[in-house]
Amino acid sequence: MNDKANNIKRQIAITRRDELGHPPLHLDNNSRLCLNCNRAINDEINIIEADPACLRLNVLTQSASQTCVICNAQEDIGRLTIHCRVNVFIEVNIYIPDNVRSCEHHLDENGMFHNRLLPGLRFINRPYLIKGPQLQLFLQHLRNVSANKVKGIDDKNLTEDEFKCIAPVSKQQFEELFTYCDPVYYNGKLRQIKRKDLLMFLCKMRQGLSDDFLKIIFDYHSRQTVSSVAACVRTSLLERFVPTNIGLQSITRENFIEQHVTEFANELYNPRPAEPKVIAVIDSTYAYVHKSKSFRVLRQSYCFHKNRHLLKPTLIVAPDGFILMICGPYFSDAGNNDANIIREEFERDANTLREWFQNQDIVLVDRGYRDAVPLLQHLGIDHRMPAFLQRGHRQLSTEDGNESRIITKNRWVVEARNGHLKSVFKFLGQTMNLQHAQNLSGFYRIAGAILNRYHPLINMQDVNAEFARQMLQRSTVPNAIQARVEVDNLRLRNGQWRRLYGEDVPDFPLLDLGYLKDLTMGIYQINLAPSYIQDKLIRENDKELQLDEHINEPGFLRIRLFSRFRNVVKHQIFIAYTANEMENIDNNADNNPISGYYCTCQSGARSLGTCAHVASVLWYLGFARHQPNIKYPDTSLLDTTLDAAYRQPADIAQNINVDVIDIN
Structure with missing residues (x-):
């Protein structure tokens, strides 16, 4: 190997050694090649001499046609399809000759090698001659792959916002979730989970798309393939991911x-x-x-x-x-x-x-x-x-x-x-x-x-141990307004009230949203307020909120609001307030501008927070009517949909449906 006659052979041997990652070896007059390497190098030299323009390819070394390329088994093996050979060439840049065979369990449902097997394929870079028909077939399938490459969703080409529209996780979270996707047995075969499979399953969960539609956007062969792949992903996630993150064992x-x-x-x-x-x-x-x-x-x-x-x-x-x-x-x-x-x-x-x-x-x-x-x-x-x-x-x-x-x-x-x-x-x-x-159990647990x-x-927000103690303390306070209403029978004695409109109580204190949230012990009742007020104005066919004031006690109001559940039911709300001439209230002030409230609804007697009816009146009188822009619920459907009962139109709602103000 060290003489001048073997210079070409020596250079080819050194190139192959470096490609295989073998350590360098000092060459002397006693250096020799094994018979197999010597025969392969001689064949390469003959090919180059016969056609100096011959290209070099990474050719699979396990090219025996009698045994499996992966496990060397001799039974139940079949020739690899052109689709599989082209896929290996695209994924790892290794050309597989057309006579190579493999066991069926090394292939997925599409006839491709499982991804975990690709790094184990051994190759050698050498001149290789592909005959005309074989080259034509190989190039045609490469062309088909290139033409179809636009089909299907590739998670690597999606932006973060696009990815979150498809899946219920971010791209980084998807990478971690994919590590939990272990191979599973399905219909007697070990199935590998691909990135596309997991993304398809998450898209199905996120958007509720049909298998037929998922087949198109993820480029699967059939609807049955989508169904089987989804079953494999579900089974895989249930094995390790679910027990780690939900359940008593987690x-x-x-x-x-x-x-x-x-x-x-x-x-x-x-x-x-x-x-x-x-x-x-x-x-x-x-x-x-x-x-x-x-x-x-x-x-x-x-x-x-x-x-x-x-x-x-x-x-x-x-x-x-x-x-x-x-x-x-x-x-x-x-x-x-x-x-x-x-x-x-x-x-x-x-x-x-x-x-x-x-x-x-x-x-x-x-x-x-x-x-x-x-x-x-x-x-x-x-x-x-x-x-x-x-x-x-x-x-x-x-x-x-x-x-x-x-x-x-x-x-x-x-x-x-x-x-x-x-x-x-x-x-x-x-x-x-x-x-x-x-x-269903598996879907819900995933x-x-x-x-x-x-x-x-x-x-x-804004809840802690101190807030809990305040709630417990306020829960012991009796409802004085309820006691007075019941003792004086104010629900039925209409002669003690005079009819007013909201504009007739200018001394009602200005309330900010922070005070209302503190009074109601939450935001839910405040969010319902625009709907309650709008419903009252529409039903009474009026542009102003009607209310009653006690004839002998200014600052004591009665308002009627309709139930949102039953058409004929009205609830009476009683509110006692302290007139406030300031432009706004101080939430830390000792004098509470709202001294009491009571509603005749099922939960209206409580003193801890308020019901939605009380909150709606306070929201309107103390906050909303002083704002330039308040958004009420959209009622356009009332104008575009027929009503066989001939109920009144929503003209009033159109007059109060204006721009947006955030009350959250």
């Missing part, structure tokens, strides 16, 4: 209390705040499904409350919106009410759920769980539930109303999370076909795990 009690039980909830619900306990909110949501041909499924999936066919997943959520677990889904007939569902969960997971929830833990539930109270008491779990109306009463007492407000102050997070599941994942908000409904890991928790 977090310990201690970490749950430390990370997700807020100081506000601990102070508000825990009678011993110095000893934090688990605080969780439980509620069911609805997953609408198509009708089944099975009569039993039809009966058990029909919900008389919603008058639709649906299934019921149940969420257990922390005070900050962290989803501890998603149970079910359950059927929705009378036998599957909320109380029976929670009883079933504690009995079915007796060794898990009962161990995780311990004595004196706290759960917030709605009235539908009343039949499960004995079970919770037996387990030593403290339950908080909104109060029930007493028999023969139409209104909650002040104490019951205040207690209900304390519970709903944090119970709404489970409703918010239910809404997030259906707004972030539109697939869950659609009417689902029965094929998908069979895997969505919940993504929310837990990649989406922000629910952060209630």
